[in-house]
Every structure is written in C-alpha cells, then in structure tokens.
Amino acid sequence: MxxxxxxxxxxxxxxxxxxxxxxxxxxxxxxxxxxxxxxxxxxxxxxxxxxxxxxxxxxxxxxxxxxxxxxxxxxxxxxxxxxxxxxxxxxxxxxxxxxxxDPAIPLVVVGSGLISRKIVETAQASGFAVVYVTDSPLPPKDVLTAKLEELGNVVNERTAVVIANEGGREYDVDAVDTALRKGAWYVALMASRRRAQDSIRELLRRGHKLDDLRKRLRSPAGLDIGTASPGEIAVSILAEIIGLKNGASFRPMVEVKSPFEGL
Incomplete structure (x- = not known):
C-alpha cells in the first residue's frame, strides 16, 4: 500500500x-x-x-x-x-x-538506442532529474522509466524533453507533438536536417504554427561542437539545455572572463 x-x-x-x-x-x-x-x-x-x-x-x-x-x-x-x-x-x-x-532541471529522455542511454547516463551524472521514456526491453535499473504511451503524464512546463533515436522512430513526431502541447520549455529532436524538415512539415499539418516551432523546437538538437560519438552528442544537447536555462551567452569562458585584459 x-x-x-x-x-x-x-x-x-x-x-x-x-x-x-x-x-x-x-x-x-x-x-x-x-x-x-x-x-x-x-x-x-x-x-x-x-x-x-x-x-x-x-x-x-x-x-x-x-x-x-x-x-x-x-x-x-x-x-x-x-x-x-x-x-x-x-x-x-x-x-x-x-x-x-538536488534542485535541478527535470529532464525527459525519449528513445531506445545507445544515444538516448548516453544522454540519460550523462544527465544523471550532471545532476539532472531524469525519467527515461522507452520501449527498450532492458532499460537501466537506476533510473525512473515510463512507457511511450505515458509520455504525456510526465511532461509539463518545468521539464526539458529530448527525443533521441538513431535514424528516427515512427513515434518521434508524436513525442514532439505531445511535448509541445504539454508546454515543455525545451523540446529537442535529434535528427538530420532533412528529417527535421519532414518532422516540421508534419507538425504544421497537425496544427502547430511555424513561428511557434521556430521558437520552441530545437532540431537538429544540441550545440555545434563537432560531435561524433554518442557521448559527445549527449554533451552537446545537455550543454544547450543548461545554457538556455541559465541565460548563458554560449561564448568561450576565455572571452567572457578574459585574464588577458589589462595586461
């Protein structure tokens, strides 16, 4: 009980x-x-x-x-x-x-492949509060998990949502649609430029406004740091979330707090 x-x-x-x-x-x-x-x-x-x-x-x-x-x-x-x-x-x-x-950013990760797992792993190590929405038969043991059909129950205006499937899955656009309608402050879809465009067209067909999608949908996801490996992709996405949440300039720290000025 x-x-x-x-x-x-x-x-x-x-x-x-x-x-x-x-x-x-x-x-x-x-x-x-x-x-x-x-x-x-x-x-x-x-x-x-x-x-x-x-x-x-x-x-x-x-x-x-x-x-x-x-x-x-x-x-x-x-x-x-x-x-x-x-x-x-x-x-x-x-x-x-x-x-x-501890007080942190609530993060919902949707996916079932290596990259989504790496995002979950890196986010947990960085202090995010994570729930992993997946259809994987063997999800990680040390993280809260939910089924795909339960996504709408774990997303609200306080959560950041990342949909990350290598090559995409048939439910990706559905997940983006749900996250946007639930008011998530950050919604990212890991995708190529072409697949991102196809997803945007489908979202427009479902009634979303182009101006709203420009402001709220981050796809392709993450920052351009020359990522290649799953771990680097995870870092680029999480860095974007942290930066946006904190109102960061996204400039190198050596420029923001230059030790060379005045020398």
Whole structure:
C-alpha cells in the first residue's frame, strides 16, 4: 500500500506545500516524476527509492524526511542516501537503489538506442532529474522509466524533453507533438536536417504554427561542437539545455572572463 501526499499549486512567495493524504495501491514513474519535478524546481532536495524484489518493483519519493509517495519502509534509506548521494543494496531476490536529487532541471529522455542511454547516463551524472521514456526491453535499473504511451503524464512546463533515436522512430513526431502541447520549455529532436524538415512539415499539418516551432523546437538538437560519438552528442544537447536555462551567452569562458585584459 502506498501513501500519497498531494502538492499544493506552486506559490510565488515561497516553496510548494504538501497537504492532503491519498491512499493508492501502486506508484508508477508517472506519479513520482511530476512530484519530483515540482520539488526540485522549488528548491527542495528529494530522494527517490527504487526497490525490486523478483518481478515486483516499488518506488518511493521522500523529501524533508517525509514520505511524499511510496512505501514507508523506504524511509530507512533516506538519510543514508541524503548523505551519500546514491546507495545500492543487493539482496538474494533483488535490490534497492536510493538516489538524492538536488534542485535541478527535470529532464525527459525519449528513445531506445545507445544515444538516448548516453544522454540519460550523462544527465544523471550532471545532476539532472531524469525519467527515461522507452520501449527498450532492458532499460537501466537506476533510473525512473515510463512507457511511450505515458509520455504525456510526465511532461509539463518545468521539464526539458529530448527525443533521441538513431535514424528516427515512427513515434518521434508524436513525442514532439505531445511535448509541445504539454508546454515543455525545451523540446529537442535529434535528427538530420532533412528529417527535421519532414518532422516540421508534419507538425504544421497537425496544427502547430511555424513561428511557434521556430521558437520552441530545437532540431537538429544540441550545440555545434563537432560531435561524433554518442557521448559527445549527449554533451552537446545537455550543454544547450543548461545554457538556455541559465541565460548563458554560449561564448568561450576565455572571452567572457578574459585574464588577458589589462595586461
């Protein structure tokens, strides 16, 4: 049995509050990730616990020592995860992984290939709060995952969304369409110039406005840093997200803070 504490709407004059208790039988990533996004966007630190025993997986979200959603037993891992950043405990029939999330950018990665996995891996190492939307039969164990049909449940105006499939997948445009309509502040589609144009034409056919797509859709995705490998592509996309979020100039630091001026 899971206990859910509902988050009040965001306040302009302070952090989000936690109120009404609701009881649920199952907790999915679609429940946890929007709550996690709200917490970290409002300056809170949270811990996500993923426990797998046999075929059963249980997830929990904890903040300020309070169980927001999940299993009360997971409170036992909260302080250790808060101090260590991440912990893993293995058992004969499964494991527990607890991860601390500091105030950060909520990121939704959609895909199933090597590049999407590398984006997830690099984003986690860089402090992003990540949910991986994939149809992969073997998704990573240490990340929140969701099914493709659940994408609309994990995207909101606070999230950045990256759709990354080598060569493209039939659902790519559907994912972009959903992210745009859900108001995601950053939407990127990894694509060649030609495939990006084809995707834009389809989005126009679905009713999106060209001016809006110019402002909101980043495709091809990422910064031009001469990328070639999956890791470099991941870095170029994540650097763009961080730069846009922070209002960066995207100039070299040696120009921004030149040590040569005045010498």
């Amino acid at each position: 899971a206990v859910v504490k509902r988050l009040e709407p965001p306040r302009e004059d302070g952090p989000q509050l936690i109120s009404t208790v609701i009881v649920e039988d199952n907790v999915s990533s679609c429940t946890i990730f929007p709550l996690l996004s709200s917490l970290i966007a409002n300056g809170k630190t949270a811990v996500v616990v993923i426990e797998r025993r046999g075929d059963v997986e249980v997830r929990s979200l904890i903040a300020d020592g309070v169980l927001i959603v999940g299993d009360f037993r997971h409170l036992a891992y909260y302080r250790e995860a808060l101090q260590a950043g991440r912990l893993r405990k293995d058992f004969e029939d499964g494991y527990v992984i607890a991860t601390r999330y």
